[in-house]
Amino acid sequence: MTEVGSPRLRSEDARLVTGRTRWTDNMTPAGTLHVAYLRSPIAHARITRVDTEPAKGRPGVVAVLSGADLADEQGSLPCAWVVTEDMRLPEHPPMAVDEVRYVGEPVACVVARDPYAAVDALEEIDVDYEPLPAVVDMEAALEEGADLVHEGLGTNSSYTWVFENGDVDAALRDAPVLIERRYVQQRLIPTAMEPRSVLCVPEGDEFTLYSSTQIPHILRLMLATVTGVPEHRLRVVAPDVGGGFGSKLQVYGEEVIALLLARRLGRPVKWTESRSEGNMTVHHGRDQIQRLTLAAERDGRLRGIKVELLADMGAYLMLVTPGIPLLGAFMYSGVYKMDAYSLTCTGVFTTKMPTDAYRGAGRPEATFAIERLMDELAAELDLDPVEVRRRNWIRHEEFPYDTVAGLTYDSGDYESATERALELFAYDKLRAEQADRRERRDPVQLGIGVSVFTEMCGLAPSRVLGSLSYGAGGWEHASVRVLPSGKVEVVTGTSPHGQGHETAWAQITADRLGVPFEDVRVLHGDTAVSHKGMDTYGSRSLAVGGVALYSACEKVVDKARKVAAHLLEASEQDLEFSGGRFSVRGVEQEGRTIQEVATAAFAAHDLPDGVEPSLDSDATFDPENFSFPHGTHLCAAEVDTETGMVRLRSYVALDDVGKVVNPVIVEGQVHGGLAQGIAQALFEEAVYDAEGNLTTTTMADYLIPTAADLPEFVTERTETPATTNPLGVKGVGEAGTIASTPAVVNAIVDALRPYGVRDVPMPCTPERVWRALRDESPPDLAEPGAGGGLGSAGGAR
Amino acid sequence: MIPASFDYVRPESVDEALEALTDAGEDAKIIAGGQSLMPLLRMRLAMPDTLIDLDRLDSLRDVRDDGDAIVIGALATHHRVLRDPLVRAHAPLLVRATAKVADPAVRHRGTFGGALAHADPASDLPAVAVALDAELLARSARGERRIPAADFFVDWMTSALEPDELLTGIRVPKPGEGWGVHYEKFHRTAQAWAIVGVACAVRRDDGRVGDARVALTNMGPVPVRCRAVEEALAGGAAIRDAAELAAEGTEPPSDLDGSAEYRTHLAAVLTARALAAAAAV
């Protein structure tokens, strides 16, 4: 039986869904101390005094420390991506010492015997702040004489990164059609289901740090570098982790401080954030302003695109903050052919929480831009939006294709995917209904949104990362251990946090080794077990880590073949391996199962010369190229022109993620991705007011959708295998998020085009839609809490 | 998030509860279902010295027939209200609105009395109580009083209850024959609060709307009774024209969900829709 391709339910789900597992916060070793943080209530201020004395006297309190108390040992939080030689990279102490630069920045911490005592004592810490001007608006921050986030830098610009290919100015100069737009990618909060949590357990001069992280390997190296705890004395464990969406691809101050406190106090210390603490201080996503010019011929063929980006870094550069917009830089040409492209990206400091990777990371922004522009071009030329895309996309016979943005797309078939999507969507029928509603002046108008996308994932070829000055490689590691009883342990360097690796990796292994699925156990997320790896982000686990596993399995089979040939007294060439059994060609009854071979290799009584005991193997894979999933998404939206309310009526996601290991997992990733992408279009926005206060600190203010707010998704796939890895897999973790945001906004704008609407800023709230209809600009909505609800202050009576 | 410390009392009877309230004074807080209070405690926006838990007061969970009215116990959960035959028969507007409150988990814990005592203008049920001319039954060691819903909501998150008073029940008059009802809730996600809500009950006379009762959610610090709309309808105005008056006398808030201007616009649109839906019954 073949496991790969079979829709197995995920074997890890029972324990994850019931929570009967090792979430970090579920672990409390004897003697654990609890940490609580005092955080800055002001966006920007000088700290003139921190008095921790009164708090120290509170019952149950073991220690109270300010940033100054840790100044000598806390180091600076790392940024691993220096995108230009002259990039300005300010110091980033885990706990603020002299100055705070965003609301929520840690200022002091209490360590106490229980979490209640710790939080109570926070109220006894006295801090004097001397307020400095908040810097909230990116464009204003770059003006002459603007208030500065980092006085010492003399500017709020961190870097300007430029990419050019072809002559954009020429392409734009005499273009028959120019589409110029300014789009804003609002700030988003990743909102993983499990909050951040870290527990550090000291044993002598060694430490085990458990953290709800996506990157145990990278975290270990970074913590060692920042704190000076030698890497070999530090074990980092990512136990079961309940989601990340990029937000746990980070080295957080709280992780550094947990290690410092455990070292100082010699006892286990734990910290778990609350949801509102998390909304403020988990790194945020997106927050870019895009100025775009698309040049085309009258027949719709594209000449080129010019992109000017401002990317809000927030107050500091965290692990890969500056590189996130650049992951999008290679995607602005989308699935289309054109001759000229330029991008200028300026990273801007503001007094807000730093931004960093969030599901899609750069690619959603780019895809949004080009797919919105393609719709605008279609409208300008009075062409069907699908037709304008058809005239420009790379045809299936043109792969591999070198894009104007400098990538080589290995494979794809946009024609088939689009054709099937249109069929499933009943495109023509919906267009007819749209025409009818327009005719009738129905107060509820229908819009159709198209998004034909590709993305680069499977991060990443190490050489490419090196050429982009990224601080590490992009290879991945796997090892396979065939135990003496014939059961199998697989160790992966990727670090699942909800994606279902345990199931998919076991499926791959079961097929390659011919062992039952149930006989395979997948180990991950512990640097003592998985000694090397690059962890999980950028839809890389299967496309890189899965391929490493494939190679490790091949190595096991190669070695087993040697041993089996020896046992069977046959030559290796005469052996067949199928269904987990080696047999001599033509003499089927003569054979050995791989389990028998494993036992023999373990006993080592009779191994061929030069063959070492056991069937264990190790492999790494470093891809030579990214992988390029693609697809066509179609969205039908009903827009109530009287209230501005948008209701999604139907949604078709036709994805091509190459070979599929487990269709249930792929389906789940697509559904979740769609929910998040749709949420950017309709619901989510992290809002800072003019003073730099985050006004969306609770889930009553930061709206994430539930199933009740989303349409039934129709999903299907075409399967164009990736040509750059032996599994033919591409990656699916981010596809839904990348494709769906423009599909939804395109649908809304399409519904309202007869009214003269050309854009609605995201999230397309009912009021914004209503205002767009009235051609007014949205008001400043950053006033906190006046409307009641859970976010409101005060009590009843 | 972690609440500040407090004393905890769980009285076994209403009398014990009243005693505890009197003893504890101004700094006590009643907890019923906890669906509104717990978040405030956890965010330390409420820091009472004493928490008085009504969980054991089963006598306040029932709904009873009281002749020309029904009396709903303050501790009846939203879930209970939705299923109770008396409420379904005599207060269908309350059923419609309650079905729109939060989600099943919250509706199993949250109580009708708590939702009113909390006096949050964004909450759905205060406007219903006002539209239905309900009376709120308050008891203290000093005695009992009936507070008309129109007087109960004093200001943003402030009710007419005295610190020593317990809300024991809500008296909802039976409307009689021929009424159609509707609650129009306008919100961004299924679990979100109303940006604007319209509670209405109408009686058709000779094929047109005669009597109408209309109240609005989240159009000011307290629920708003739309007398102007009601009078216009009584005077023979068409629904659309009458609904234009919905925002008269309101002071809508501006927040992340909508500006005052937008809410004013919504009030008219939604009132027209709610009236049309109610009249069609």
Ligand SMILES: Cc1cc2nc3c(=O)[nH]c(=O)nc-3n(C[C@H](O)[C@H](O)[C@H](O)COP(=O)(O)OP(=O)(O)OC[C@H]3O[C@@H](n4cnc5c(N)ncnc54)[C@H](O)[C@@H]3O)c2cc1C
């Ligand atoms: C996720 C979520 C979503 C929600 N969505 C909505 C919504 O869409 N619409 C909506 O209307 N509501 C919503 N709510 C609020 C909820 O429905 C009500 O606020 C809640 O049911 C109030 O009742 P309670 O019993 O939980 O009150 P509690 O939280 O226990 O108490 C609330 C207040 O009332 C006081 N109080 C309670 N009972 C009495 C009494 N008998 N006498 C005197 N004072 C009393 C308390 O002291 C406290 O000040 C939501 C709540 C949550 C958690």
